[in-house]
Amino acid sequence: MKINIVSKTPVIETPHQVDVRKMYDHESAQAMHITLQPGEALKPHITPVDVFFYILEGTPEVMVGLEKIQAERDSLIESPNGVVHCLYNNSEAVARILVVKAPKPLSNARIL
Secondary structure, three states: OOOOOHHHOOEOOOOOOOEEEEEEEEOOEEEEEEEEOOOOEOOOEEOOOEEEEEEEEOOOEEEEOOEEEEOOOOOEEEEOOOOEEEEEOOOOOOEEEEEEEEOOOOOOOEEO
16 A cells, blocks of 8 residues: 655645645546645646646635636536646635646646
8 A cells, every 4th residue: 555645745846836746646647736825826727638626725716717716625626638727825824735637647738
């Protein structure tokens, strides 16, 4: 059994320059844990695979295509491949999001 603990998983370097930790990385899927401090956001980008966001903590804004919503804890938001998406933390509390990409992308996301 393999167990990955967020606090013991290293932060990876991404163009978004926020706390991103790769928790799962296999052919079938990839899972990242993102922590957004108040005022932080990802850059809008397009991923070549389907993605979903599971809100673990906080109330981040989630943009998928032309829609933007204030998400609440324990919500799951889907983003189909080829559609621009982004996460924003405009609150005064930390937001933590589990991002799952399936299948694992073979190319990088396109930052807009």
